[in-house]
Amino acid sequence: MNTDTVLSLKNVSKKIKGRPIINDISFEVKKGQIYGFLGPNGAGKTMTLRMIVGLIRPTSGTVEICGHNTRKDFVRAMSNVGCIIENPELYEYLSGSDNLELLRKMEPDISASRIDEVVELVGLSHRIHDKVGTYSLGMKQRLGIAQALMKKPELLILDEPTNGLDPAGIKEFRSLVKSLSKEQGMTIFVSSHLLSEIQMICDEVAIILHGRIIKTSKVEALSAGQKITWNVTNVAKAIKLLADDFGVEAVKDTEETLSAFTDDFRIMEINSAMMSSDIGIKYVSRQQKSLEDLFMELTGGETIG
C-alpha cells in the first residue's frame, strides 16, 4: 500500500437488520489532502464515518488508517485520529478544561500545556473554566474542535462541522481548516451536504448517494461545470445539436428553454453553432451549480429524495 495514503476504505458495506445502508464503498485519502464527503441527508455520510472510527463494524470490507486495520489494530489506527461525529459530545456537568483533561488521560502522550494551546486556538480561553452546560451551541462546537485537535492528529475527521455556526464562525472555521492543512500538514476528511462548502475548502471529493459512492474527483473538475440555460426558438433542434456536435446532454426545461452543464469557454462555440444552424437565441444565462444540479448531472435525472 502507498505510504502516503492516510485513510483507505476497501469495499466497505454495512447492513442493519438486513437492510443495506452502505454498499461497497471504496476510496483513498492521501496525506495532506482536505477531502470532502458530499451527500444529501440520509445518504450514509455519518454511518460511513462511524465505521471509519470504529463505532460500528462494517458488515464486510476493511478500513485502514495510516496502514493500520481498524478492526485488527484499533489502538494504533485510532491514535492517529481526531474526530467529531455528528455532534460534539461533551460532559455537560464538567467544565471545558475538565472535559479536555479527561480526554488527555485517555491518550498516550499529550502534554498538559497542549490543552492551553488548543483552547487558545479555538478562542475559548475566557469560558474554559465554566461548566459546559452553560455553553452556547457555537461554543460547544469550538470545544469539540479543541477535543479533536488536542492530540495533533494525523487525520482529522469532521461530520458536518459548520452545523450551528454563524457566518462569522463558518468563515473562521474555514480558515482554521486551511491553516491546519497548510501549516501542520494535517489530513482532513470532512462531510457536508453543501456543495459550496466542499468547493470552498476541499481538494478532492467523494460523492455519496443512497449508500453508494457515485463519483470521486478533484474539486476543480466539479466546479468546472456550470448550469447554462438557453432561451431559444427551437428547443428540440438545439438539444440535438448539443448532443451531436458537442457531446453535451441537455434537458428541456420549458417550451422555450433548455439547460445543460458545460464550461465557460465552450459557451461561445455553442452559441455560434446554434446561430449558424438557424436557431434564434433570445438570451443565455449562467447559474452556479447546486447540489441538486450536480446529482442530476451525475445520475442522469434521479432525484435525491
Next chain:
Amino acid sequence: MVKLIENEILKTFYKKRIHVIAGILLVLIALFAYGEHYTLTRTQDRVAEQLGIENAEDWKNIIGQQLQDLERRLDNPYIPDEGKASIQVRAEQLRFYLDNDVSPIGSTAARFMGQFIEQSIFLFLPLLIILLAGDMVSGEVNSGTVKLILTRPVKRWKILMAKLLALSMLEMFVIFMMALFSFAIAMVVFGYSGFNEPVITGFRVFEGQLDTSAVRTIPQWQYLMMTYAIGYFVAFVIGSLSLMVSVLVRSTSASIGIMMSTLIGGSFLSFFISDWKLTRYLFTVNLNLTSYISGSFQIVEGLSMTFSTLVLLGWSFGAIGIAFLVFTQKDILA
C-alpha cells in the same frame, strides 16, 4: 488503566451521584437511630413494669439471676454436651454485661451499626448501589459521550474494565460511609461504642435443624467487620448486575427502573422458597447473607451461607461476562 479508573471516579463525583447517596444515607440512618432509641425507651419501661422494678437500671439483678440459672444447668449431668456449648456461650455474654456494666436492653453504637447493615443488606443497600451503577454505561449512551470515549485509542474492554473497577471502589466507599455515618449518629444517640461486647455467632443448619453446637462469641468489632465485608460482597454482586443492565439498555431511567423492579419483585418470590425449588437460584432471595451469621435466618432445606454465596457469585460472574461480551461487540448507532 489507573488513569481510566480515575476518570470514571471523577465523573461519578462531578455528577453528584455520591452526594445524593450520602444524603439518603444520612437521613435514613438518623431516622433509624431515632426509631431505635424510641422503641428502646418504651421497651425498658415495659420490662421494668412487668418485672415490678423501679427503673431499668435494676437489670443487673435480673441478669445475675439468669447467669446463676445458666451455671446451675451447666452442672446438670443430664444435659448433653452439645446443649452445654450453647449455654456456655450465652453465660459468657451475660458475664460481659455484668463485668462491663453494659445493659443488654440498651443500645450501643456497635449494636446499632450491626442492626443497620443487617436491615439494609437485602433492599436498601442494593437500591443505593443500583443508583450508583445504573447509569455507568447507559448514562454515556444517553448523553452521547460514549462516542467520545470509544473513539480514543483504547480497547473497549479496557474502558468497561475501568468502569467495573471504579464501581467496585465506589461501592467500598458507600459501605464505608454507611459504617461511618451509622457509627457517628449512634454515638450521638446512644453514647457508648461497645466494640468489645461479645456477640453470639456460628449457627449452622444440620439436617433441617438449627445446629447450635458450634456457636461461640466474638467481639462486636469482629462481627461488624464480617457483616460489613458481606455487605460489600452484596454491593459488588448488585453492582455487576446493574452494570450489565446498564450496558444492555440505552436509557438511564430504564436501566435503574429494570434493576429496582427486579430486586423488589424478586424478593416477593422468597414466599415460595420452601416449596418452589427454582426460586432459590434467584439472586434476590439470597441477599440476606448476614442473617446466616446472626442466626436470624429462616430454615430452608438446602439454603446456607455457602449456597447463597455461590448463587450470588454465579450471577455476578454471569453478568460481568455478558456485559463485556455485549459492550465490546455492539454498534454505537445513537
